[in-house]
Amino acid sequence: MSLNTLSRTLSRSRLRPSFRTLSLRFSSSSSIQSSPSSCPAPSSQNDARQGQPHFPCVDAHAARASRIMASLSQFRPTPDNTQADTGPEPPYARPNPASYHIYHHPQPLPLSYSPTPLPSFDIAYETWGTLSPAKDNVILLHTGLSASSHAASTDLNPAPGWWEKFIGPGKALDTNQFFVICTNVLGGCYGSTGPSSIEAETGEPWATRFPVLSIFDMVRAQFLLLDHLGVNKLYASVGSSMGAMQSLAAGWLFPERVGKIVSISGTARSTPSSIAMRFAQRSVLMADPNWNNGFYYDGLPPHTGMKLARQIATITYRSGPEWDQRFGRQLRQVPETPTQELGPNRTPALCPDFLIETYLDHQGEQFCLKYDANSLIYISKAMDLFDMTYPSLKALNIKPLPSPTIPSQDQLQQQQHKTSHSKSHPPPVNPPPHLSDLAAGMAPLVDIPTLVLGVQSDILFTVEQQREVADALRMAGNANVSYYELGGVWGHDTFLIDTLNVGGAIRGFLS
């Protein structure tokens, strides 16, 4: 970044309100703050200086902005560092290219929603285990929204991955048997092409000129990587959350190349409730002035919007019962500022005061500089758009679709006798229209054994959606659907935590 650019960034003045907020704590010269009061004010906000309220949780946004600006200024060009001027990649989400592999696909990728293909793309990936000579032991692992390809530690990157406990010798994805591949998703910011990548035509980041993606686009990019690796057929396609969408989409796009499907806490059709929660996140992010219509890569990223979005997301990832047990109504015992009173005279604060609030605040703070805001927007939108009903898939026009065929109730009942799993969860006798549409849409998956696993305390991908996936597959005629519902209090995040039950179901299904 040049000095000029930095200066322009500063002059764009998105920092100014923050600096002003900071200054309020040390000055009462502002016209609207000039009347100090001796009246009681909310305790932790009640600064010793003249009873003037201040809010550490709000000041934190300005402090973060200052830290980011300081780190950006390190990229000012020097005689030894002229390259810094060309460095458009945001430092807050800069991946380490030495820690994973990159496949560069030089040809255009056709897209679901765009008449113009993506000119070329990169896919970052990591692997575990050994590829068999016949290349028939490959598991393609799909990630959730914001995860990188680093699902487990590797020689290149020994840090624990996001599914560390599930990948390795003797684990759910047994690397004594399988060769596991995990990619950063197309649209992401951890090495794969996304909105933060440079658009060759302009030499600038794509930003919001990047085309809207579908889950199917992401999967097609993955299969071009498989082509490159010479892998014709997957032993299994495995994923949780958004990864479960991809896992199902893989079977739909390439039924002859997918041996088994694992869909954990996913859906075949995003519901209004889950769209609403992701819309709320996108809204707070896009309302951050730093988002700047997506063009923030040479200045401050929308770090505050990202923090707020993550707080909302975290609410959907866990469950009320867990928080009852873990936090209850306990208050913070670590003061937010050195002067905060937590003793017997403690009075409530408007900033985070309950442990549940400090937990959400912390989750937001931890995340807000780790991920690219535009990637969050594009990928969450792709999740909203995911819909495997026949009419929706037909409108996509990404693959010729035969006329819908759904087995009769008689055929369904015969199929139920083929598998003991079905007996404990038979498909509904009078399915609603969208379920029939879903069965018709998912017909290409009829011959792929599929594990569907859901969690009863999941409020984002509800257990009703898990039943819907299993029902639709069975209505389509799939006689090899394994279906499990887990209890527990961990909600959507169960797939990251419950090695025993989630891992056990996967291991059993894959063996």
Add this chain to the structure above:
Amino acid sequence: MSLNTLSRTLSRSRLRPSFRTLSLRFSSSSSIQSSPSSCPAPSSQNDARQGQPHFPCVDAHAARASRIMASLSQFRPTPDNTQADTGPEPPYARPNPASYHIYHHPQPLPLSYSPTPLPSFDIAYETWGTLSPAKDNVILLHTGLSASSHAASTDLNPAPGWWEKFIGPGKALDTNQFFVICTNVLGGCYGSTGPSSIEAETGEPWATRFPVLSIFDMVRAQFLLLDHLGVNKLYASVGSSMGAMQSLAAGWLFPERVGKIVSISGTARSTPSSIAMRFAQRSVLMADPNWNNGFYYDGLPPHTGMKLARQIATITYRSGPEWDQRFGRQLRQVPETPTQELGPNRTPALCPDFLIETYLDHQGEQFCLKYDANSLIYISKAMDLFDMTYPSLKALNIKPLPSPTIPSQDQLQQQQHKTSHSKSHPPPVNPPPHLSDLAAGMAPLVDIPTLVLGVQSDILFTVEQQREVADALRMAGNANVSYYELGGVWGHDTFLIDTLNVGGAIRGFLS
């Protein structure tokens, strides 16, 4: 507002990023936007001007700011209008004092969390029906978070109220029989004293120098109004949502002055989940630079933060099943801009595109200028703080508490035979500790017949919390607890909608 003040407000520059956002749509001279691209961009964002993305849903914030500033500028002083300079009340939430009554209490009000009392206060109220000569037919109706005293139409204000269908001759609150009083809550912005009110000592709005309130403080202010009206004992205390908290708190503070209690979709102890949802709303509000630590009354209010907060709140007010039925996965059919393509070539937009998104956007837009941001923060905090467990009430030190006494299981079983209602929902045999604490805390309500009504699809005040209220009251020894659970798809908002079942239960209980 003086010209100087207006000028200062503008120079504070919170508008500047918005103006800049607007200007992006008409200029490509910005350094970071100077490279028009022919590549595909998200459809509705893809402006005809050189493929430059823009976002109507984000521009809406700037447009709203301009509208507000224009209305603020109407208050510039003129020779005929010198009063305008002193007008500190925000026009976006200015109530109409002619449409309700105001009781001014000139003495100090002691507060739960503050060593210093509130010096004096106003309470706005409206009434329906006729006060009996013995003043023994009074129903005190408590509101939810953001409602005014206008629960139903009156001669002073013929507009429909927020509970219009429930108040009137022959309705749930039958004005042929009862004299109904509804107040704007202390801390609110519709006529009662709150953060937007003028602090006498400074002549300025309290803003965040206003003390943190409790639900009990609000109720004590209401009973000082009752004293003023000469009402010694209520026929019933009735409320839904936060109003249910107040309804229970009234019985707890003044057991001898409350004849019956109605608690609909409320709680006796806010849970981490509901705190989390309100925390998310406060966070987006307080992060809006216009919030300015609460001191925004002479400038732009945090309208964008309010809109975002209301979007989040709306998600908690309704339920997924209702949205499945009402919106499904339908897309908007009204273009967001004149150029938005909704025909066969439609591609997804990052701005609201699904009907569920336009619904939430609309709800936020409708609300954001109707309510005071600080009132939202203070009242939602009071809800979080509400906890009727014995230790929590004892710590409040607002009323002497006897030692806790809880009946034995034998006594409980005897009590269950006294009422048929209890048989369908007996108290738990092995209650968790917080339930015993709740029973001990709610002991003062032991002799007050209470109706507890909840909704199974409510995700904010879950049905488990309704059961908890009923269980605790019964464990405390209350033999007159009526308990109903409603089905349906309306979630928390059921109390505003379901006249038949909610209204019927109330009418039956009060008769």
